[in-house]
Amino acid sequence: MTYQFDFSALWAFWPEFLQGAWLTLQLSAVSTVLGFVLGTLCAIGRSDGPPWVKFLVASYVEVIRNTPLLVQVFIVYFGIATLGIKVSANAAAVIALVVNVGAYTCEIVRAGLESVHKSQLEAADCLGLSKPQIYWHVIIRPAIERVYPALTSQYVLLMLASSITSQISAEELTAVANRIQSDTFRSFETYIVVGIIYLALSFVVRIALWLFGLVVFVRKRKLGTAL
Amino acid sequence: MPSFSLVHLEFLGWAAMWTLGLSAIAFIGGGLVGFAVALMRISSVHWVRYAAIAYIQVVQGTPLLILLFLIYFGIAIVGFQEVPAIIAAGIGLTIYSSGFLAEIWRGCLQSVPKTQWEAAECLALTPWQRMTRVILPQAMRIATPPTVGFLVQIVKNTSLASVVGFVELAQAGKLINNSIFEPFTVFMVVAAIYFAICFPLSTWSRRLERKLNVSRR
Amino acid sequence: MSAVVKLSNVHKSFGTNKVLDGVSFEVGRGEVAAVIGQSGSGKSTALRCINALETIDGGTIDVCGHAVHDAKLDRRSLRRDVGIVFQSYNLFPHLTAEQNIMLAPSCVKKVSKSEARDLAHDVLRRVGLAEKAGHFPEQLSGGQQQRVAIARSLAMQPKLMLFDEVTSALDPQLTGEVLKVMEDLARGGMTMILVTHEMAFARKVASQVVYMHKGKVWETGPGSMLDSPKTAELADFVGSGL
Ligand SMILES: Nc1ncnc2c1ncn2[C@@H]1O[C@H](COP(=O)(O)OP(=O)(O)O)[C@@H](O)[C@H]1O
Ligand SMILES: [Mg+2]
Numbered sequence: 001m002t003y004q005f006d007f008s009a010l011w012a013f014w015p016e017f018l019q020g021a022w023l024t025l026q027l028s029a030v031s032t033v034l035g036f037v038l039g040t041l042c043a044i045g046r047s048d049g050p051p052w053v054k055f056l057v058a059s060y061v062e063v064i065r066n067t068p069l070l071v072q073v074f075i076v077y078f079g080i081a082t083l084g085i086k087v088s089a090n091a092a093a094v095i096a097l098v099v100n101v102g103a104y105t106c107e108i109v110r111a112g113l114e115s116v117h118k119s120q121l122e123a124a125d126c127l128g129l130s131k132p133q134i135y136w137h138v139i140i141r142p143a144i145e146r147v148y149p150a151l152t153s154q155y156v157l158l159m160l161a162s163s164i165t166s167q168i169s170a171e172e173l174t175a176v177a178n179r180i181q182s183d184t185f186r187s188f189e190t191y192i193v194v195g196i197i198y199l200a201l202s203f204v205v206r207i208a209l210w211l212f213g214l215v216v217f218v219r220k221r222k223l224g225t226a227l
Numbered sequence: 228m229p230s231f232s233l234v235h236l237e238f239l240g241w242a243a244m245w246t247l248g249l250s251a252i253a254f255i256g257g258g259l260v261g262f263a264v265a266l267m268r269i270s271s272v273h274w275v276r277y278a279a280i281a282y283i284q285v286v287q288g289t290p291l292l293i294l295l296f297l298i299y300f301g302i303a304i305v306g307f308q309e310v311p312a313i314i315a316a317g318i319g320l321t322i323y324s325s326g327f328l329a330e331i332w333r334g335c336l337q338s339v340p341k342t343q344w345e346a347a348e349c350l351a352l353t354p355w356q357r358m359t360r361v362i363l364p365q366a367m368r369i370a371t372p373p374t375v376g377f378l379v380q381i382v383k384n385t386s387l388a389s390v391v392g393f394v395e396l397a398q399a400g401k402l403i404n405n406s407i408f409e410p411f412t413v414f415m416v417v418a419a420i421y422f423a424i425c426f427p428l429s430t431w432s433r434r435l436e437r438k439l440n441v442s443r444r
Numbered sequence: 445m446s447a448v449v450k451l452s453n454v455h456k457s458f459g460t461n462k463v464l465d466g467v468s469f470e471v472g473r474g475e476v477a478a479v480i481g482q483s484g485s486g487k488s489t490a491l492r493c494i495n496a497l498e499t500i501d502g503g504t505i506d507v508c509g510h511a512v513h514d515a516k517l518d519r520r521s522l523r524r525d526v527g528i529v530f531q532s533y534n535l536f537p538h539l540t541a542e543q544n545i546m547l548a549p550s551c552v553k554k555v556s557k558s559e560a561r562d563l564a565h566d567v568l569r570r571v572g573l574a575e576k577a578g579h580f581p582e583q584l585s586g587g588q589q590q591r592v593a594i595a596r597s598l599a600m601q602p603k604l605m606l607f608d609e610v611t612s613a614l615d616p617q618l619t620g621e622v623l624k625v626m627e628d629l630a631r632g633g634m635t636m637i638l639v640t641h642e643m644a645f646a647r648k649v650a651s652q653v654v655y656m657h658k659g660k661v662w663e664t665g666p667g668s669m670l671d672s673p674k675t676a677e678l679a680d681f682v683g684s685g686l
Binding site for chain 1: 284285287288289290291292293294296297300301304305379383384386387390397400401404409410411414415417418421422425426429
Binding site for chain 3: 342343345346347349350351352353356360361364365368
C-alpha cells in the first residue's frame with residue numbers, strides 16, 4: 001500500500017464542513033418536529049378514528065415503511081415538478097423526510113398508546129375530565145414518555161438518513177462532502193472526515209433528545225426510572 | 228420521446244433481481260460478520276467486548292451512503308483498480324447489516340436466562356456445544372421476527388448501492404427516467420416493486436412476532 | 445476416610461459484601477451433608493464455589509481431586525465429576541426430558557445415541573418418570589421437572605451431587621416425591637451436599653449438618669445437633685418453626 005494520506009488539503013474547507021453539518025442538523029430538526037406531529041396525529045387516528053381514517057393511516061404507514069427513502073425522495077422531488085409546482089431541493093427533502101419519519105413515528109407512538117391501561121381511562125372519566133383532556137393527560141403524554149427511547153433512536157436514524165437527500169442535491173453535509181472531494185481529489189479523506197462528523201452529530205442528537213426528555217418528562221427526572 | 232413501456236418494465240424486473248441478489252449477499256455476509264460481532268459483544272474479555280461495542284457504534288452512527296463512499300474509494304487505495312460494483316456494494320452493505328444484526332442478536336442471546344448458560348456449563352459442555360445445543364435454539368426463536376424485519380431494511384437500503392455504480396432497482400428507475408422523463412410513473416412503478424418485495428416480509432415478521440408473544444404468555 | 449470435598453478457610457465477597465467469611469468443612473465419600481441457615485447466609489454461594497460457578501478470594505477448595513481454587517483449574521473435568529441441581533430446575537425448554545438427559549453424555553462423553561437413550565431411560569426410571577421421556581419441560585409439573593433435572597445430573601455418573609434448595613419452589617405434596625428420590629440416592633451411597641429448609645429431611649438423611657450464619661460455619665455436627673443446639677443462633681433458627 002503506497003497511498004499517502006493527506007488531510008491537510010481539507011483544512012481550508014472547514015467552514016464548509018461546519019456549514020454542511022449545520023444544514024444537516026437544521027434539516028433533521030425541522031423534519032423531526034413536523035414528523036413527530038404528523039406521526040402522533042396519525043397514531044391517534046389509527047387507534048381511535050373512524051374506519052376509513054384507520055385504513056388510510058394504515059396504508060400510508062405500510063407504503064412508506066416498505067419502500068426506500070431514496071425512491072420517496074425521487075417521487076417528491078421529480079414528481080411534484082411534473083405537476084407543474086416548482087419546489088427547491090431542500091423543500092423536497094424536508095417533505096420526503098417528514099412523510100417518511102411520520103410513518104415510523106406513527107407505529108412507535110401507536111405501540112405506546114396501546115400500552116395505556118384501560119383502567120386509567122376509566123379513572124380519568126370518573127374524575128370528569130373532558131375527552132381532549134383525557135387524551136392529552138392520560139393517554140398521549142404517558143404513551144410518548146414510554147416510547148421516548150424508541151423515538152430517540154428513530155430520530156438519530158433520520159438524521160443519518162437525511163444524507164440520502166444529497167442525491168437530489170439538497171445542500172446538506174453529504175452534498176458538501178461530494179463537492180469538496182471532487183475539488184480536492186482527496187475523496188477517501190473527505191469521507192473519513194464526514195463520517196466522523198456524522199458520528200459526532202449522532203452523539204449530539206442523542207444527547208439533545210435525552211436532555212429534552214429530562215425537561216419534558218418530570219417524573220423520569222425525579223424518580224430516575226422509566227414509566 | 229418514447230413513453231413508459233413493457234421494455235422498461237422488463238428492465239426494471241431484471242434490476243429487481245439484482246436488488247434481491249445484493250440483499251442476499253448483504254444478509255449472508257452481514258449475518259456471518261454480525262454473529263461474530265454479537266458473540267464478541269457478550270464476551271467476558273473486556274477489550275473484545277469494547278471492540279465490538281465500538282464497531283457497532285461506528286456502523287450505526289455513520290450513514291450507509293458515507294460507508295459506501297468509503298468502501299468505493301478505499302478499495303482503490305488498497306490497490307484494486309477495476310473492482311466490480313457488486314463487490315463494493317456487497318462489502319458496504321455487509322458492514323452495514325452486520326452492525327445492526329449484531330446488536331439485534333446480542334439482545335436475543337442475552338435474553339436467554341443466565342441460568343440456562345450456567346446449567347449447560349455445569350453439565351461440562353464446551354462453550355461451542357453450549358452455544359449450539361442450548362443457547363442458539365432458544366435465541367433463534369426470539370431472533371426470527373426482528374431478523375425478518377431487518378431484511379426489509381436491507382432490501383430498501385440496497386437502493387443506495389447506485390453510488391458505487393451498481394445498477395439495481397432504484398438506479399434502473401433513474402436510468403429509464405433519464406431517457407423518457409416520466410419521473411412520476413417510473414418511480415411509482417419502482418416503489419411498487421419494492422413494496423411487493425418488502426410488504427410480505429414485514430407482514431411475515433409481524434405474524435412471527437405475534438406468534439412468539441402468544442406462546443410466551 | 446478420604447474427603448471428597450474439603451473447604452478450608454474460604455473467603456468470598458461481592459463488592460464490599462462479604463458473603464463467605466472463612467468457611468471450612470469436609471464431606472467424606474458416601475456422606476450426605478445438609479447445609480442450613482437463614483436466607484442470605486451464603487449457602488448458595490458456598491455451593492456455587494464448590495462447582496466453580498464463582499471464583500473465591502481466599503482459601504482452598506478441593507473437590508474429587510480437583511484444586512478448585514487454582515487458576516489453572518480444568519472446569520470441564522471438574523464438572524464431569526460434580527452434578528448440581530438448582531431450585532429453578534433449569535431444564536432446557538426446547539428439549540424433551542429424554543433429550544435433556546442425553547445431551548451431556550453424547551456431547552461430553554461421546555456416548556452413542558442409542559446408548560445415551562438407554563442411559564436416559566435408566567435414570568428416568570430411577571426417578572420414577574420412565575413414561576415421561578418424550579415430554580417437554582412445560583408439560584411436566586414442578587416436581588416432575590425437578591426429578592428430570594436430577595436425572596439429567598445422574599446421567600453423567602457424578603462422584604458428587606450438589607442440591608440447592610431443590611424443593612423450595614414446590615408444593616408440599618410435590619416436595620415429597622423429590623425428597624424420596626434424593627433419599628434413594630443417599631441410600632445408594634452417593635456423596636451429596638444439599639442446601640435445604642426441610643429440617644425433618646436433614647435430620648433423617650444427613651450424616652452431617654452444617655449451620656451457616658453470616659458467612660461463617662456457625663455450628664456443625666450430626667443430625668442430632670438440631671435437637672440440642674449449642675449456639676443461640678441455631679436455637680433461634682431451629683425454633684423459628686422451620
Ligand atoms: N452474583 C451476586 N452478586 C452480588 N451479590 C450476590 C450474588 N450472589 C449472592 N449475592 C449476595 O450474597 C449473599 C448470600 O447469598 P446466597 O449465597 O444466595 O445466600 P443463601 O443461599 O444462603 O440465601 C446475599 O447477601 C446476596 O445478596
Ligand atoms: Mg440460596
